[in-house]
Amino acid sequence: MKPIAAPVTVYVPRDSAAISLGADEVATAIAAEAARRGIAIHLVRNSSRGLFWLEPLVEVATDAGRIGYGPMQAEDVASLFAAGLGQAHPLHLGVIDALPYLKTQERLTFARAGITDPVSLDDYLAHDGYRGLRNALTMAPAEIVAAVTDAGLRGRGGAAFPAGIKWKTVSGAEGAQKYIVCNADEGDSGTYADRMVCEGDPFLLIEGMTIAGLAVGATRGYIYLRCEYPYGERALNEAIASAYARDWLGANIQGSGKRFDLEVRMGAGAYICGEETSLLESLEGKRGMVRFKPPLPAIKGLFGCPTVINNVITLASVPVILDKGAEFYKHFGVGRSRGTLPVQLAGNVKFGGLVEKAFGVTLRDLLYTYGGGTLSGRPIRTVQVGGPLGAYIPESQFDLPLDYEAYAKLNNMVGHGGITVFDDTVDMAEQARFSMEFCATESCGKCTPCRIGSTRGMEVIDRLVTGDQPVKQEALLRDLCDTMLAGSLCALGGMAPFPVLSALNHFPEDFKKSSFPQAATRAGTAA
């Protein structure tokens, strides 16, 4: 390939996962090497494509498209320049868009992932940004709500409640002040789609929330972001400041006379605050104690006012619906699960990353076609779908289509779309015990089944695996799980039994006496 005309545009992601693997050092090395060689480059800190096994993924703009190199380390930079930017190199991946992992996805929400500079408003506008809001500004509020309803968009945080119905309730509720609250307390292990939006396409979330504000008559919004996401906080605040500076937020959005104010609020390390009513308590400056429902937050939410509370991905899916129409969005998906789901492949997986596909894709396809099996090279034993409250799914269910109803039928959960892969060294009794331990650590303490049940659950599992009257202990554990499932106030206590019961049902051999040492032996043979 012939050399590229200067200045060459070089992309190094600023996504925190890329940074966690050395992207900042790579960016510094590229700038230094270019200076040393007297080569003019334009260095852009873009978002991540979500192909995390290739991070830090450096891209070079060429006439043929963006050429990727990865995974790059700072020490590879000199040889990249020696070979020539855009030329052959041991880490050369070819045109990134042509990689099958990306090419076969249906990226609607993540259309800009890896392409733009996340905090550049001009970049956002140049890549179809704010087209949805421009349309929404010409529509009546009821028409916006109807578009979201007709698109079949359901809450992506886990509960899968139809977003349009929630919005309609808020728009019809009485209240001088209404709020849009974004739940960015993405606490589920195995999920990172919210983080990618906050860090990688913050204007998308701002646009989605602004549209929600127009639809229901809310003039204030809060993004409740977990404090474990400091990179997201910085990107969101930068983007919000730019949006205010150019009238995409504030008292007079693009001269329409419509107002929307937006602020980021940081959580403080409480998983329970991902539960919507607990989040609202936290935003009000209180302990994150779960509220009784009713009243629904749509009627009596933040500070007692009608409130739309939606997950990041739900709100980030709104702009494309308003841009391309409900029909376009609804066309993706199966049954009552419409649109796309950004699936996050996590844990012991060879090609871990973000796979946005229409609903209906199977786990097998995700785990093997995309994920490439385990990172360790050992067989996949189980996957946990939907975070720490999701069931452990055995291989016999890998052909189930990803669909809210199909999953619910088997007591599984699509949740927020996180898939955590485990190889055959996993000890399922240990995993079950951790589910109870996690619930005990994170319980808000308001209801007894969750507060006490989780601690008793740990104790019963401990006795079970040491062979102390195992038949009796198993019956006790199942009875306890039943109490938690039926008697808890919210999903934490009400769903923590799912991973426990699924482990017990699908992998009973791990709960037999001395299974822990057996697991140690299995792990030992892996080394």
Added chain:
Amino acid sequence: MSTSTFERKAPIKLAELSSLSAEQRATIDAVLARLKDLPGALLPVLHGIQDALGHVPKDAVPLVAKAMNLSRAEVHGVVSFYHWYRTEKPGEHVIHLCRAEACQAVGGRALESHVKARLGIDFHDTTADGRYTLEPAYCLGNCAVGPSLLIDMQLKGRVTPERFDRLTGVLA
């Protein structure tokens, strides 16, 4: 009830009972002045104090309560509810180590044992030399490239025991 029985000649000044230094006191006052009137201001105020001082000293509680017209119990309740807030001064470097499932699947438990043994402390503790504080985290959103940790809020992925030693070696 007669107030005179309990009347004091001079009201107790919070500053006299407090272990806070004058600088800490000034920092807390500045945070309060800046943030206390936000709607639902308590979490932002506590973050502001912890970001500036490294912790929320227990003697900050009455100051916050008074400034925000809350009871001390309400403020203490919030400080103690949230895992993020700490009431003791942390070490020079704070490590948040992920304990969640995606990290467990790629050696998180072995890393946890290694880190505890290497630092000689358990979670929520600070090393005797005051260099490191170790905290658990339940997911850092880096689930495709775990095990993960935050050191001084910098995210690190694919942390093997060897990489942990190198990372802390650089700080030493």
